[in-house]
Amino acid sequence: MQTWLNIFHLGVKELRSLGRDTLMMVLIVFSFTVQVYLTAKSLPESLHKAPIAFVDEDHSPLSSRIINAFFPPHFLTPAIIDQYAMDPGMDAGLYTFVLDIPPDFQRDVLAGRTPSIQLNVDATRMSQAFIGNSYVQNIVNGEVTAFVQRHRAVTTLPAELEVRARFNPNLSSVWFGSVMELINSITMLSIILTGAALIREREHGTIEHLLVMPLTPFEIMMAKVWAMGLIVVIVATASLAVVVQGVLEVPIEGSIGLFVLGMALHLFATTSMGIFLGTVARSMPQMGMLMLVILLPLQMLSGGITPRESMPELVQNLMLAAPTTHFVALAQAILYRGAGFSIVWPEFLALIGIGGVFFVLALGRFRKTIGSMA
Template identity: 65%
Template sequence: MRTRHLANVYRLGVKELWSLWRDPMMLFLIVYTFSFAIYTAATAMPDTLHGAPIAIVDEDGSPLSSRIVSAFYPPQFTAPQMISIGEMDRGMDAGRFTFALDIPPDFQRDVLAGRSASVQLNVDATRMGQAFTGSGYVQQIVLGEISEFTQHYRASSVPPVDLALRARFNPALEKSWFGGLMEIINNVTMLSIILTGAALIREREHGTIEHLLVMPVTPTEIMLAKVWAMGVVVLLAAAISLNVVVRGLLQVPIEGSIALFLAGACLHLFATTSLGIFMATLARSMPQFGLLLILTMIPLEMLSGGQTPRESMPRFVQDLMLLAPTTHFVELGQAILYRGAGISVVWKPFLALALIGSVLFTLSLRRFRGSISRMA
């Protein structure tokens, strides 16, 4: 009897894989999500200053102003555009540069005489990513060049306390390391919900669910087949993306065991695929399912600790998100992939995912049985 149940689950799962293979849009979504989307998320972090256009009005023409001009160079900034005072406003209005620095006449003379001197920095604040980050860069560069010029040498006074900064797990503070791995974790969640939910809704819309009702299969077998089939697809895509895109193209070092991470991903997929089936039983069509997905994915991604540390969130949100599988998946993913943690460290997230997955599977199975009985 048990062998027959397992055979039914296997054959139904193979049927799901063939249905997915015949859906070109879903195949394109899988390939895009675990290739181009991973690469762009890692290389286009919004808080990274890269290639910011800057224009400088040098009304002083002094050695000090020349030092300030030469201090702006790639990759943070493009080569400074030397413009006149009349071109500054027109260039800002046309969006040709994000920053416009105006060095007034007699600036060096005022600085050396100890008189009050000012430099005007105009910022295009509509370019929020560059504006907020870059304005701090510009101020630091200008003040640093002025300080070194007035001291007549490029040395700083030795402070009484020396703060030694050591960045662990990401010594160069490369944002692509964080962006690529977090995008894989988020996409595993999103795609597993989409594939299982769309598979169930597609069968309902095409009428194939009625064919399954007359076959000697149970609702548990139907649901288990969808869970393992879609889970295998997402797991395989995540493993390929982790090795080809993250480790290959982005050159991100993986400290821990990929096999252990994929084992945790299996538990996470058990929970999220069950959630996808539950949402599909609530929705009557794909547009409704898409709306439910938006309402579900935003809090799962934003409040799970992948974008913002959970410690900075309100206590109520921290406690509530312990019920979400993404919270524990992000925790074990960061611990394994970043810090090289073993099972002795991540066993709690593993246990939490197993419990959450069991609860979601039970609730989804009850809902799925109820929807099938109404159709029958």
């Protein structure tokens, strides 16, 4: 009983110490509010306000029809330029797309020839260039076909494809980006907070005070784990309710309580990782460098950005040892698809096992570090 009382009181001390760290508090609030909102809104949902220009060397009804087919919100109002302004405009980044309609284009179309329109694309604007290329081709082909046929004919295909997008019927990137950024913030802050708490003890000299008390390394470490984990759980749950559901209006299908339980198991593993990194790093700058090495694989290879099925099989197998892989899987299943415990229990079990291994490794390293200080 005394052990758990020590853990509780040490955890309260950690919470008070964190409350006095203004910079860390700002980071927590920013990560779970502004960062979640900006990331969700900045993801390329579709082509939106792409700058486009035309070099109209034909000046025909068909060329005017093509130019007038490009309008907001997919494109900005088209700019009409001459051929000598095309290259300087693209070099200056004024236009993502420039279409050069050649002379006698309409005459060649009506004569049954196959004239070419040159489409210049600024491929440095990757998202717009990739999506907009198909948009431009479809619009031009549609306008030319309608002009030749004198009407917009409905094409009858031999088979009709019925598309039903489940769980995200509008294919909105906000629904996906907000939850994934929330998961990334949970992982990042849990590692940073526990690692920084240990480094802060060392830098302020309070770790020596703990060593002279009748406390075990297990009690010291467990206090940091539950205190920092509690902060992340509270702030992340509030962010899910206020920012994701409230401000961004993302519908949550499953049980938030079940998600919070999975988050707690995930935090058990990531806070242990933070303790381990805190024993390796000697200062916050070193901690920051280690975070870059650890966070990037955890975030990019967990399935939150790219589906795991598209990764090499070796990477898929290696990432099974990462807690983020299983946390992303259960979060998507619960929050998007409304899955219950009967579906996500394998991920819960995996998080318990991974968290236990990380905790034992971190505790061993922590004991060794404490012993060297003593």
